[in-house]
Amino acid sequence: MVEDEIKLGRAIKRGLEQEGYAVDLVHDAGDGQAYAESEDYDVIILDRMLPGGQDGLDICRKLRQRGSNTPVIMLTARDAVPDRIQGLDDGADDYLIKPFAFAELIARIHALGRRPKEVIDTELQFGNITLHTNQKAVLVDGKPVQLSKKEFALLEYFAHHPNQILSKQQLIQHVWDFDADILPNTVEVFVRSLRQKLGPDVIETVRGFGYRLKGKA
Numbered sequence: 001m002v003e004d005e006i007k008l009g010r011a012i013k014r015g016l017e018q019e020g021y022a023v024d025l026v027h028d029a030g031d032g033q034a035y036a037e038s039e040d041y042d043v044i045i046l047d048r049m050l051p052g053g054q055d056g057l058d059i060c061r062k063l064r065q066r067g068s069n070t071p072v073i074m075l076t077a078r079d080a081v082p083d084r085i086q087g088l089d090d091g092a093d094d095y096l097i098k099p100f101a102f103a104e105l106i107a108r109i110h111a112l113g114r115r116p117k118e119v120i121d122t123e124l125q126f127g128n129i130t131l132h133t134n135q136k137a138v139l140v141d142g143k144p145v146q147l148s149k150k151e152f153a154l155l156e157y158f159a160h161h162p163n164q165i166l167s168k169q170q171l172i173q174h175v176w177d178f179d180a181d182i183l184p185n186t187v188e189v190f191v192r193s194l195r196q197k198l199g200p201d202v203i204e205t206v207r208g209f210g211y212r213l214k215g216k217a
Contacts, residue, residue: 001025001045002032002056003075012045015102016109020136020153022177029054036063039173041070043112048076048087057090064091071112075100124159126213129198131159138198145197150175154190158203158213167210187211 001016003009004027013023024039026032029050036044036059044063046056060072073094074087084095094108124131130139136152138145147155153175158166168187176182191203191211204212 001075002027002029002035002050002059003045003047004028004050005047012102012105016106019106020149021109022153022175024177028052029056029059032056032059033062036068036070037066043109044070044072045075045109046072046092048074048078048083057087057092060087060091073105073108073112075105124156126159126162127202129202131156140198147194147197151190151194151197154187155194155198158211162213165206165209165212170210 001009001012001023003012003025006027009025009027013025016023024035024041026035027050029052032046032050044060046059048056050056056074056076060074063070063072071093072091073096074092075096075098076083076087077098079097087095093112096105096108122132122134124133128141130142131137131152132139133156136149138147138152138155154171157171157174168184171187172182172184191205195203201214204214206212
């Protein structure tokens, strides 16, 4: 998220984290462009009016020129119809006007997150484990299992990549914030916890490469 209003940006970041997202927050166009080009994000949120007279839409335009299909939502006080038309014409997927209802932002992020890929099921199943992504609930053999928010986020990422080997770095990038003080052995701790709660054979260690979720998805 690129938002120059620091208090607003931090408030949105906290709200999104409570919804289970990992959020990288920066406050100017230069950092925004660098982050957007260096990481594989699910959704990018851009303010338009940024420090130094820069426009967040420039970030979106450059991403599209580079061939990026990452969904982009503009979050801005510029509510004139020509502004909205320009934003959509220059590559934004959605345009939300400030002030806004946080619940609407969440709903739009959910919708945008489904566009570039196949429709994401709200229920994911592999082996004897079922994830209800909307309710953040996990069942093993039909019985509920309590997971922390990070444990659920990690398991959900595994569930969207069944039978794929995922490195520790991939897991850190997609489940934790960019500026989070996370070490590779932190991933080991969370994987160990998931094995204790879900079963020892659910997540396989592929030595030298990472981890793989086992079981037909």
